[in-house]
Amino acid sequence: MSVDSVLFSPAALAGFPAGPLTGPLTPVHAADQLPGWWRSAVIYQVYPRSFRDLDGDGIGDLAGITAELPRLAELDIDAVWLSPFYRSPQRDAGYDVSDYCDVDPLFGTLDDFDAMMAEATRLGLRMIVDLVPNHCSDQHPAFQAALAAPAGSPERDMFIFRDGRGTFGEEPPNNWQSHFGGPAWTRITEPDGAPGQWYLHLFDSSQPDFNWDNRAVHDEFERVLRFWLDRGVSGFRVDxxxxxxxxxxxxEWGGRADGNSCDGFPGHDAPMFGQPALHDIYRQWRRILAEYGPDRILCAEANVDPLPRLADWVRPDEMHQAFNFPYLHAGLDVHRMRHVITESLTALDAVAAPSTWVLSNHDVVRHATRFGYSGQAPRDGDGIGTSDPQPDEELGRSRAAAASMFMLGLPGGAYLYQGEELGLPDGIDIPDARRQDPTFARTGGARLGRDxxxxxxxxxxxxLHAGFGDGQDPWLPQPESFAGLARDVQAASPSSHLNLYKRMLDLRRGLDMGRGSLSWYEDLCTNTSLAFLNGTTLVLLNTGSEPLEMPAGRVLLRSSTPPGAGYAAGDMSSAGDQLSSGETVWLEIYIEDTEG
Structure with missing residues (x-):
């Protein structure tokens, strides 16, 4: 246990001299008493090809992950979520799987996976792996068999093949669009050379969608679940x-390709998303996981609209968690943040499920870059290029620290994306020839993609390569600023982004904030600030351009320290002390609710 954990334990804080602070509270969420490690867990996403390259080919690998797992354990996280490492042609960075029960040679072998699992277990880390059940690679043996088989065959029925429209079947079966741009249908050439049927791919044309109306698809993925559960994984993030x-x-569907609501097309009507039969699939998966013990989990990447529908995915017999995308997209808009937090906790409490919180992942611009603009970032999920307005990196990192500290004060689970603990920005200066996201190619460069x-x-x-690997150049170029943001550099600086994250995560665990309660402290919820009480800890964010007067209390942690202020953890704040613009503070205080 660290010094901070001892200093700021509830027992140590019980006797500090702070009088009651009166003000109205709006209770939203009670402290969580239900069992389950995941309910308050901090889970760290590893994107294997970009984590650590140990064999020198310019691409990260499982051995590199194993070597650096001790650095992740130092963060006091609970689990690692591993993005795809399966056999794949890598048309979509591994989300096009050709064999779900093997490791792609790019990343290593099954023995390397087992070695990584053993090291994670030694360090007390759980391992969650990505599962991609909507689609596979067009190189998957099942799809190759479908191409070789005739229309109407059992092989074709593993996927969604349809005859085309028009006189000669030359038009797609419907008007659905791919997430990556262009039609969601591709026409094949039949074995006899004639133009043939069309197959559905909600993503790239190299990623055919499975037909989940076919029992054989269910059987195959239940086999895959058991394969990895038998190797010791703690669960699955379901793509x-x-x-x-x-x-x-x-x-037909005239709304957005991603199924989010737009004028005249509410997201709950999208015919390719959120269908009722999904829930029986996940109930069966939950039963399979239960056979391996009560600590194996399912987390849904379920982009559903409106937010209260998220509760449908985490009912007691379905998923354990679901990603909270509305929170990610709320930015630093305090009104949107409050609405999403309240709505999330209320909806998920109704089904006894924990909420999760996230600010970055492998599909969106890093929040250290998004928050480096005085207004809205020019893009979110589709990257920022050299011709776009450029972010202020220092401002972005400062705001990212404040946003992360606010998020980690919330009750529930939290997901971190690799490198956010370093305050890394997005890579912006990536030559077109180096870009690999299929979105870039499918849109002719109109969408830069997620590289x-x-x-x-x-x-x-x-x-060399800031320690990523000592061989070939990395598969994507690193910004010049990365050398100064490297882990060893930051580890040596007490005021670094990395050491702030360590203190946040240590204190979060010591105060059991993930299991805590939430009540809005109305006097500090304004157009430019947001404050809530989690147990006896006040979490206060100032997004305004002017300093904000802090209430009295013991300063547990600040996301930044104003020059000359001299504040340190454990200091008392008093009336008149200021919280800077773009800063978050955790204060240990006692609030007397004047409304109660």
């Missing part, structure tokens, strides 16, 4: 969990 089942008849948030990590500032 596009909302998309597996399509509406009968595949009706910027996937740039390889810096580990040691004075080494």
């Amino acid at each position: 596009v969990a909302h998309a597996l089942v399509k509406a009968p008849g595949l009706p 910027g948030c996937r740039v390889p990590l810096p580990w040691r500032g004075g080494e």
Whole structure:
């Protein structure tokens, strides 16, 4: 246990001299008493190809992950979520799987996976792996068999093949669009050379969608679940969990390709997302996980609209968690943040499920870059290029620290994306010839894609490639600033982004904030600030341009310290002390509710 954990334990804080602070409270969420490690867990996402390259080929690997797991354990996280490492042609960075029960040679072998699992177990870390059940690679043996088989065959029925429209079947079966741009249908050439049927791919044309109306698809994925559970994984993050089942008849859809609501097309009507039959699939998966003990979990990447529908995915017999995308997209808009937090906790409490919180992942611009603009970032999920307005990196890192500290004060689980603990920005100066996201190619460069948030990590500032690997150039170029943000550089600086994260995570665990309660402290919820009480800890964020007067209390942690202020953890704040613009503070205080 660290010094901070002892200093700020509830017992140590009980006797500090702070009088009651009166003010109205709006209770939203009671402290969580239910069992389950995941309910308050901090889970760290590892994107394997960009984490650590140990064999020198310019691409991260499982051995590199194993070597650096001790550095993750130092963060006091609970689990690692591993993005795809399966056999794949890598048309979509591994989300196009050709064999779900093997490791791609790019990353190593099954023996390397087992070695990584053993090291994680030694360090007390759980391992969650990505599962991609909506689609596979067009090189998967099942899809190759479907191409070789005739229309109407059992092989074709593993996927969604349809005859085309028009006189000669030359038009797609419906008007659905791919998430990556262009039509969601591709026409094949039959074995006899004639133009043939069309197959559905909600993503790239190299990623055919499975037909989940076919029992054989269910059987195959239940086999896959057991394969990895038998190797000791603690659960699965389920990719596009909302998309597996399509509406009968595949009706036309005039709304957004991603299924989010737009004028005249509410998201709950999208025929390719959120269909009722999905829930029976996940109930069966939950039963399978239960056979391996009560601590194996399912987390849904379920982009559903509106937010209260998220509760449908985490009912007691379905998923354990679901990603909270509305929170990620709320930015630093305090009104949106409050609405999403309140709505999330209220909806999920109704089904006895924990909420999760996240600010970055492998699909969106890193929040240290998004928050580096005085207004809205020019793009979110599609990258920022050199021709776009450029962010202020220092401002972005400062705001990112404040946003992370506010998020980690919330009750529930939290997901961190690799490198955010270093305050890494997106990679912006990526030559077109180096871009690999299929979105870039499918849109002719109109959408830059997600490569910027996937740039390889810096580990040691004075080494080649900032310590990512000592061989070939990394698969994506690293920004020049990465050397100064490397882990070893930051580890040596007490005021670094990395050491702030360590203190946040240590204190979060010591105060059991993930299991805590939430009540809005109305006197400090304004147009430019947001404050809530979690237990006896007040979490206060100032997004305004002017300093904000802090209430009296013991300063547990600040996301930044104003020059000359001299504040340190454990100091008392008093009336008149200021919280800077773009700063968060955790204060131990006692509030007397004047409304109660």
